[in-house]
Amino acid sequence: MKDLIETIVKPLVDFPDDVQVNVQEEDTRITYQLSVNKNDMGKVIGKQGRVAKALRTVVYAAASTNTTLQKKINLEIKE
Incomplete structure (x- = not known):
């Protein structure tokens, strides 16, 4: 899951x-x-949080297809 998040976010930012x-x-x-x-925060969040919401949707969907995980998944974006 960590690799998935990095794969999605790195092309979006100026400082991968x-x-x-x-x-x-x-x-x-x-x-x-x-x-x-700090300079890439706006790109990861997006207008009205759309990019962050889409990122969370992909991560949650990937976690739900993994039947071995019986834990809730959270994604926090920190500065």
Whole structure:
């Protein structure tokens, strides 16, 4: 899932080397924390949050097809 997020986000930003995805796994959920360069934040969020919403939709859909995961998936975008 981490690779999927990086594959989608890196072409969108001006500083692809600054893209980092950290994973926090708990008992009932897995949280992916996406951090990008400060100047790329607007590109990742998009107008009215459309890019961020589309990214979350893809990640959640990929997680739902993986039947071995019984945990809730969260995607946070951090500066």
